[in-house]
Amino acid sequence: MLRWARKQGVEVGIFCALHTYGRQLNQHPHIHLSVTRGGLDIKHGVWRDLFFKKHAVEEIWRGAVIRLLRHGYDLINPGSLPGLGHIRDKKQWQRYLQAQYGRRWKVHFAKKTRGAWRSVKYLGRYLKRPPVSAAKLRHYSGGAVVHNYYDHRTQQYRQQTLAQEEMIGRYIRRA
Known part of the structure; x- marks a missing residue:
C-alpha cells in the first residue's frame, strides 16, 4: 500500500x-x-x-x-x-x-x-x-484457569478452562 x-x-x-x-x-x-x-x-x-x-x-x-x-x-x-x-x-x-x-x-x-x-x-x-488481561481471568482452582474471551464467530463472550500448564505454555508462546 x-x-x-x-x-x-x-x-x-x-x-x-x-x-x-x-x-x-x-x-x-x-x-x-x-x-x-x-x-x-x-x-x-x-x-x-x-x-x-x-x-x-x-x-x-x-x-x-x-x-x-x-x-x-x-x-x-x-x-x-x-x-x-x-x-x-x-x-x-x-x-x-x-x-x-x-x-x-x-x-x-x-x-x-x-x-x-x-x-x-x-x-x-x-x-x-x-x-490475557487480569480482568479477563475469572477463576483459578488448583490446576485449572478460567478466562473470558470474545468469540467473533458467534459474537458472544465465552469462557475457556485450561490446565495451568497449558495456560502458562500458551501465554509464554504468545507474550
Whole structure:
C-alpha cells in the first residue's frame, strides 16, 4: 500500500501491530494495520484523498506476503509449524506457496474512524495489551484457569478452562 501510494505521489501514514495469538491464546497470526485515507502530496505539500479498493489490496497483500515467505524458507522452517508438517523441503514449500495464489486472502476493512485520536487509541490498545488481561481471568482452582474471551464467530463472550500448564505454555508462546 505504501509503494502504491508513493507511485501516486502521496506519502501516507501507516500504523501496524503484529499479533501471533487469538483471543483463546491459540496460534492465530494476524496484523492490525491502519492506513490514512489520504496523504501528503510529495510535490505540492497538500493533502490528497486516496481510496483503496478492497479486492486490489487483498491481491497486493497476498503477493507481498507470499514473496516474503518464499525467500524465508531457511528462517521459517515451515515443516515444524502446525498444519505444515507435510512440507519436507524447499520445493514442497514453493508448491505450497504457489497454491496460495488460488485462495482468497481476507483483508478486513474496518469503518472509517472519526478522527486520528481514535485510531491512535485503537492501535495503542493492541500494542501494549498482554495476551490475557487480569480482568479477563475469572477463576483459578488448583490446576485449572478460567478466562473470558470474545468469540467473533458467534459474537458472544465465552469462557475457556485450561490446565495451568497449558495456560502458562500458551501465554509464554504468545507474550
